[in-house]
Amino acid sequence: GKQIAVIGLGRFGSSVVETLVKKGCEILAIDIKEENVKAISKVATHAVQCDASDIRTLQELGVQNMDVAVVSIGEDVEASVLIVMALKELNVREIIAKAVTPLHTKILEKIGATQVVYPERDIAIRVATHIVSPNIIDSLALSTEYCISEIPAPRGFIGKMLKDTSIRSMHRVNIIAIKKTTTEVYKGKTSIKEIVNVAPSGEDLVMEGDVLVILGREDDIEKLSNLK
Amino acid sequence: GKQIAVIGLGRFGSSVVETLVKKGCEILAIDIKEENVKAISKVATHAVQCDASDIRTLQELGVQNMDVAVVSIGEDVEASVLIVMALKELNVREIIAKAVTPLHTKILEKIGATQVVYPERDIAIRVATHIVSPNIIDSLALSTEYCISEIPAPRGFIGKMLKDTSIRSMHRVNIIAIKKTTTEVYKGKTSIKEIVNVAPSGEDLVMEGDVLVILGREDDIEKLSNLK
Numbered sequence: 001g002k003q004i005a006v007i008g009l010g011r012f013g014s015s016v017v018e019t020l021v022k023k024g025c026e027i028l029a030i031d032i033k034e035e036n037v038k039a040i041s042k043v044a045t046h047a048v049q050c051d052a053s054d055i056r057t058l059q060e061l062g063v064q065n066m067d068v069a070v071v072s073i074g075e076d077v078e079a080s081v082l083i084v085m086a087l088k089e090l091n092v093r094e095i096i097a098k099a100v101t102p103l104h105t106k107i108l109e110k111i112g113a114t115q116v117v118y119p120e121r122d123i124a125i126r127v128a129t130h131i132v133s134p135n136i137i138d139s140l141a142l143s144t145e146y147c148i149s150e151i152p153a154p155r156g157f158i159g160k161m162l163k164d165t166s167i168r169s170m171h172r173v174n175i176i177a178i179k180k181t182t183t184e185v186y187k188g189k190t191s192i193k194e195i196v197n198v199a200p201s202g203e204d205l206v207m208e209g210d211v212l213v214i215l216g217r218e219d220d221i222e223k224l225s226n227l228k
Numbered sequence: 229g230k231q232i233a234v235i236g237l238g239r240f241g242s243s244v245v246e247t248l249v250k251k252g253c254e255i256l257a258i259d260i261k262e263e264n265v266k267a268i269s270k271v272a273t274h275a276v277q278c279d280a281s282d283i284r285t286l287q288e289l290g291v292q293n294m295d296v297a298v299v300s301i302g303e304d305v306e307a308s309v310l311i312v313m314a315l316k317e318l319n320v321r322e323i324i325a326k327a328v329t330p331l332h333t334k335i336l337e338k339i340g341a342t343q344v345v346y347p348e349r350d351i352a353i354r355v356a357t358h359i360v361s362p363n364i365i366d367s368l369a370l371s372t373e374y375c376i377s378e379i380p381a382p383r384g385f386i387g388k389m390l391k392d393t394s395i396r397s398m399h400r401v402n403i404i405a406i407k408k409t410t411t412e413v414y415k416g417k418t419s420i421k422e423i424v425n426v427a428p429s430g431e432d433l434v435m436e437g438d439v440l441v442i443l444g445r446e447d448d449i450e451k452l453s454n455l456k
């Protein structure tokens with residue numbers, strides 16, 4: 001398995017450690033504050049208190065042997081930059097760094113981070129997109145124009161067979177899959193089951209509550225999702 | 229257009245304001261600190277300095293007429309909870325609140341937030357997934373078992389026609405689209421163009437650099453992405 005170091009155990013760093021441990025990875029968790037090291041030690045394979053901006057400290061910890069290092073330091077931009085530079089010098093192949101401003105993002109990319117993440121911005125974009133397009137449940141962008149989106153079946157489709165919805169000819173999107181939700185009540189307990197039809201045919205009937213998984217241009221998907 | 233209030237102008241709140249303004253929305257931006265209000269005033273339609281946990285202040289600002297309110301206050305969990313409760317009392321239909329711990333998430337849901345986001349955790353999960361499955365470029369989860377993912381064309385597929393890859397019979401995934409990247413050099417300038425083939429046929433040839441957009445069970449996609 002990969003050898004992974006996570007430096008900086010704030011909310012983001014700790015979440016990265018927890019998720020990786022759940023996935024069965026061995027983690028070296030590093031923070032300058034003792035209480036953060038203590039808090040993560042129940043979860044991480046190894047937890048060490050030290051100043052990670054000192055390259056000799058990183059060498060003593062064997063960080064040069066790591067496949068991946070995640071640097072999650074926000075407030076102290078200088079420290080985050082020094083640490084990424086030290087990791088680059090130690091030839092750590094994959095350096096994932098968290099940025100807290102657009103300028104911080106550019107600097108980290110320039111000095112050798114192989115991937116820069118900016119959580120607050122990425123999720124802010126997702127929230128803003130949801131506010132503006134509330135009928136688009138989720139999306140995967142394939143390119144600047146095409147994406148795959150999940151939308152609730154438009155009202156006008158309900159009760160129709162797929163081949164009678166003109167989804168491709170008129171609405172210009174391809175239907176990839178249909179998600180149906182079935183609610184079962186058994187001995188007073190309600191269980192919700194999602195069934196994904198991954199090979200939809202023209203004869204399939206669109207029902208209330210169905211979610212259509214469609215592929216098309218972003219603006220065509222937007223129009224279809226806003227259909228009354 | 230929707231009337232939107234964003235309360236709390238830290239990194240997340242400011243990014244939400246900036247993205248919504250870019251999308252053409254009118255925003256009322258609120259923060260208790262004057263410098264944050266000043267910083268956002270170049271961007272937001274209206275920017276007001278006040279303590280948003282006072283329901284009468286929110287009423288004076290007309291927040292009860294808003295369609296959506298975004299509450300982005302992290303450090304002061306009590307303030308974030310009070311503000312969500314005030315918004316609920318004012319009958320704001322959509323209340324999106326940012327949480328900073330799993331417990332905070334539960335509390336916000338219980339007291340009336342219609343959507344709770346936890347940016348550090350969501351992006352930490354994405355980063356951890358990328359570390360563990362580096363050959364999965366991006367994914368859209370359709371259900372607990374099925375997802376749509378983008379993977380680089382496995383080496384063994386290159387030079388083959390789709391119908392000769394056994395992608396469905398042996399690898400158990402459906403190919404939804406193929407992304408090809410073309411690099412053009414014109415007058416010394418290199419431009420990269422992404423072409424999405426949204427109707428792949430059995431006769432299509434898989435080439436070096438292609439990205440396959442596939443639909444299948446998560447574990448089958450994982451196996452295919454790790455094929456040598």
Ligand SMILES: Nc1ncnc2c1ncn2[C@@H]1O[C@H](COP(=O)(O)OP(=O)(O)OP(=O)(O)O)[C@@H](O)[C@H]1O
Nearest residue numbers: 008009010011012031032033051052073074075079
């Ligand atoms: N030189 C350093 N060496 C090791 N750890 C450090 C160093 N400087 C800061 N840290 C640690 O990094 C962690 C994250 O830093 P900080 O809280 O500034 O980032 P943040 O981006 O605001 O965090 P969050 O992930 O909570 O959003 C803190 O726990 C801090 O103790």
Ligand SMILES: Nc1ncnc2c1ncn2[C@@H]1O[C@H](COP(=O)(O)OP(=O)(O)OP(=O)(O)O)[C@@H](O)[C@H]1O
Nearest residue numbers: 236237238239240259260261279280301302303307
């Ligand atoms: N009662 C309040 N009324 C209005 N604004 C407030 C109130 N309490 C805090 N704020 C503002 O909310 C903003 C965000 O708060 P804070 O920095 O605690 O959250 P955060 O989650 O750490 O932020 P970030 O989005 O940067 O991660 C701050 O700018 C702060 O001034």
